Amino acid sequence: MSNNRIKDLNEFADVFKALSNPHRLQIFLRLVSCCKPGTVSYVDAESSAYVGELGEELGVVKSTVSHHIKELKRVGIIRTERQGQRIACWVDPEIVEALKDFFTR
Amino acid sequence: MSNNRIKDLNEFADVFKALSNPHRLQIFLRLVSCCKPGTVSYVDAESSAYVGELGEELGVVKSTVSHHIKELKRVGIIRTERQGQRIACWVDPEIVEALKDFFTR
């Protein structure tokens, strides 16, 4: 099925769209530091951030941050987990690998 | 100047935006095969394509292809050169390197 190719194409297009907004790209860069080998699935203060923090850093209101987080999550760039009152966010290391591979060939 | 960071950020955001449209991403993938070492700045039938060809492959009218090509060019993803009546297009190998580096760290 060459349908797979189209699916892949559109999925990558979606990922790039998610990264095409400066605020979302900033969120990505802020979070991506956790993707060193060894911290892969471990979430702590340095490898993740809370929605509120991200909003302050970006200078946008929380509803907008929430919207961006949702989009980044939808396309598989970040993962989230509730920790008490707050939601921790981190980049999925697999997507970074996939993107690296995408440009390596 | 940490202004550089913002400039970089917005430039990368622009590149991702250019790749976020499925038609433009298809053009990129169609052209990127030329980025093997050795064909770096050489434009020939296999490493480039003409605007008209790309349009047929995508199923969009030429004015739309022209628009997409212009955008891909604006952000530095592709380069073009007139060859007689036609315009040859190819991916700038440097941007592929930059993108690879972007996801490697």
Next chain:
DNA sequence: TCTATTGTTCGACATATTTCGAACTATAGG
């Protein structure tokens, strides 16, 4: 249970994007 904190959802609005077709420009070849 009441309150403060944190985040989500929703509606509204302004702006940007994608695409088309028509008109225009550039080049090659009689």
Next chain:
DNA sequence: CCTATAGTTCGAAATATGTCGAACAATAGA
């Protein structure tokens, strides 16, 4: 000089995106 081919520019229309503020939901702690 005329004509065909290839591409660009422009204007219009439909759709998508980014952002805010208000209202709502979940959690922790007194």
